[in-house]
Amino acid sequence: MTEPGTERNPVMIGSPPRNRRQAMTKSLWIVIWFLYLSGPVGQLLDGELSARGEALGWTGLSAFIAVYFAVVFRHMVHAPLRGTVVRAMVALLALLAGLLSWTLGPNWLVLFTFVCVACAVTLPFRLSRWAIPALTAALLAIGLRYEDTRVYLFAYALPCLLSGFAMVGVQHLIRTTAQLREAREEVARLAANDERLRLARDLHDLLGHSLSLITLKSELAGRMLPDKPADAAQQVADIERVSRQALVDVREAVTGYRRPRLAVELAGARAALRTAGVTLTVDPALEGARRGLAADEEGALAWALREAVTNVVRHSGARHCELLLTEEWEADERRSLCLAVLDDGAGPPRTQHDGNGLSGLRERLALADGRLETGPAPRGRGFALRAYVPMAAPAPSGTPTPADEGVRGTGGAVGGEL
Template sequence: MGRIPETRKQALVKLAWIGIWLLYLGSPVSDLSDGHHSVAVVVLAGLGLALFVVAYLALVFLRTSADERPATWVYEILAAQTVLSLGLSSTLGKDWLVLFVYVAVACGAALPAEEARWAVPGVTVVLAGTGAWVDSPGELYPALVIPALLGGFAMLGVKQLVRTMRELREARKTVAQLAATEERLRLARDLHDLLGHSLSLITLKSELAGRMLPARPEEAAQQVGDIERVSRQALVDVREAVSGYRRPTLAGEVAAARGALASAGVAVRTHIPDPLPGLAGDTEGALAWALREAATNVVRHSGAALCVCALTVDPEAGVAVLTVSDDGHGPAVAGPRGNGLTGLAERLALAGGSLTTARAGDGGFTLRAAVPLAPVAARAS
């Protein structure tokens, strides 16, 4: 419904549904078969009726779903149908007044809504006038006026319903595409953060093991054991990320950050309360990702000797702020954020938070991640 048939089966089904309503043309067909007219009149009237039916089917088949302004041929066919209805009804009698009902339905199906609102009543007025002339007792045409109005405006409702269904289908496709895009973004963020941190730590420990191997084989073996442990944990984390169950905790990331920074020769000071007040699972996960990304950047880029991690909670403002700063050389030049910080900003935005970065007072780098507290937990805190 509301679409041009694409296969023979669709065409036959649509023709069957439309053909049911053509049974009301039995009145003019009976008038032709009763023998009240000459052969010439029957032939001409039959040709006119056949032409009328073909035009009606063409309009209903091809124009039901059209929302744009119709082509000129649509108006020409509607005008021809009106002329045929008027001519046949005027010359052959009241049995042919039913053609005007089909003209009204065709107007509702083929014309835009703003035009059909005037065309359907207009055709009904012509029906009433012609009926008053050919059916002087007035027994037939009042019974056709209401069907003409209802049929024409019913087609308007059908077109609106079809349009709404089409928009719903498009909206459902759009929602599915957005959900797939969001899932791809989530997976990309997770893999970047997981593998960036793990591979940086593996690279660092591999370099340490290589330097220790000739003189300190026991310590080198310990580093190799750490490499194996980090690799196995990275594999587990990747599997959880792909499955959608990965949600790091702040306590776990604090411990991981201490180990990674210590391996890089960076001293660590942490000021993070335990237990964490007023942090829901999503907000704590966002802060945990922020700490992981900040620690990875300190190890890979900063050249720092000291890193300070602090979590401050403001119950009145309803926010928790994680600050990670170092005394390294800081960013070389001002520029756009990398993939890690961009993905982190998206994570925090999904949790209702924000990310800010700046140079530290001693020339290093400072990262601040703010997330809202849970309302109940904030009041309790």
Template sequence: MTEDPQAREKRPETQVRIGQGTGNRRELMVKALWIGVWLVFLSSPIHDLTSGRHTTGAIVAGALGLTAFVVAYLTLVFRNMGRPFTPQGVLSRLAVMVVLAPLLNYTLGNAWLGLFVYVSVACGATLPLRAAYWAIPATAVVMYLVERHNGVSEWDNTLLLVLLIGFAMVGVGQLVRTTVELRKARATVAHLAANEERLRLARDLHDLLGHSLSLITLKSELAGRMLPDHPDKAAQQVADIEQVSRQALVDVREAVTGYRRPRLAAELAGTEVALAAAGVAAEVPAEPDLAAVPEEAESVLAWALREAVTNVVRHSGADRCLVQLTHRQTLDGPVLELCVEDNGSGGAGSVPGNGLTGLTERLEKAGGSLEAGRVKHGFRLVARVPTAPTGDVGSGA
């Protein structure tokens, strides 16, 4: 995944971007300044080279060795800190530092002990965790042996500094790697959220257009049959088609913006009209009691009713349909139960379609459940939703 350029432009310039590469000249300068501050330990070797204590050959060799050492160190810190371990790149540069640090100390004196600090930092910042735990103490041991060879018998604070800074860089490197993983996880979560939103929109459009287009198709067929002999009735069907199509357009627009919540009372009224137009005798409750039903639960039941009626009209071949709304008290608390039962064949196939699958997901998110299947004389769909918020479940109906 790539970073959104607009989001990058809106990022404050002073914000620290842990675990990310430099994106412009200013960030490169800030990183170089932060790393350059810690080159203070090179002051002692540079002073030793310019003090006149060594021969010209030793000065030239020391300057070349110091340059190679610093280049290897800066390359490691700039390019590999927090990145996955690559043996060819990291080990070759670490080998240069590991060889030059004791060699320069052994030949030019204890003024070069600060190089071991950089070796420890490079090990902590670039090596894997387990390897760094061994490499840092080993660096301290080599430094101690070089000191003893050069005649230093007293305790040197540089030895403690090598250990502390090395393990501190292990922590910094681990922080950087964790930050990189969190960035990837955040991008993955955003991708999953976008997929979930697309799935929600697909369910909404299926529920909306499946119901409305079925009704439009049915009424168009009726208008076509009525047109030769009953033009007035055909005109009424055409007017109904226009009304349904306009409402479908409004619903689709609201679905796209994410602000549509169907109402159960309106769906019950629409159910009676849709079933009557399809020639299905319907028994529908007139004024349901929805006072204790949360808005989300009511919306899900409205979707369930719409899906059930659409299946009755399109697939069942039924001539009678019963719709019931019942308040029940269960062990999990009060629920509102919607039952839609017809005397048709239940449609072809035994695998639930997209509508029932999406409806099951909606009900589960609202804390409800769905039962659908063939009964003795037809097909029955039962949807249940809690009628109280989660914290109040069980307090009574």
């Protein structure tokens, strides 16, 4: 199974590898940059150096690659070495780069770029901000001793400096991304805890009084049974009435919690489409409040949004999705709210038969006096789903609408909870 988000982040930047394949991908991402070592390797293969120089070159280059790969890869897999060990390894890289470029020629100056990258990746910014310019200065100092290289010496120095500070920025971005991921998980956990506490408070408020009354009446009925069977029967009848009312209250509370909301489903749609690599465009009307829309109608639109986004992710193969929310007048002069979900994918099925999801959605919309329309997208490619629900007629000035009354009626429960 593919991990979420790996399609758009194949290198797993900022995340440790979870399996051998991801470890190999990270390794290849490091190895590909070794192509810049073509200059030193070409000099060794051309036979321009003495036997002693070739031995020094191959030994030094092998040691440099091994140390560089070890320190950078361990950092990428979130298993870094201790700070003193890392500093010693980076210092060894710098020493090898200086020794080889001083001894074997200007082609080896490219090693300083790798050392700057290693500094940026493994060292804290308070050290790397000084180490990178110092390494660039060392490159220039060594390069000046080669007269034929002075003309294009900055072709070595500029990538060295820029690569180092570019990797500093990448590391900062990775740390920020990791912090945002942790913050998002913490927010989700706190939201779940708050919802759990809210549900507990609501159930306590709903059942506390009823259960206390049932307990009291049960005790009274028990004491009345031997001498006053009629009074005991009345207490039992009261217990039944209170129990039924408590059951109704609990069902209403649970139904309220299960009713989907457009804002919640919109957030879920963003996450699902982002994970699937589908670009999303959202009508600003979906972001604001929707006056005149009752809870049942909003729930029906929320179900429509969930089903439509599920179809886009699973079946359409789309790369772009658009969500629109508009008010329309029906033939009988009633106002309706239309939620349109458009994609640029494979289009409607050839059979023209609704699946179970769309059939169930039609039934949900019908219960809210709405309707569902599906077909090709307006631009001729893709699929369009439009869900219509009626809106409440505008109330006269100063007259509260049913939606307003619903808000005020739930204000004590919801506002008090918040």
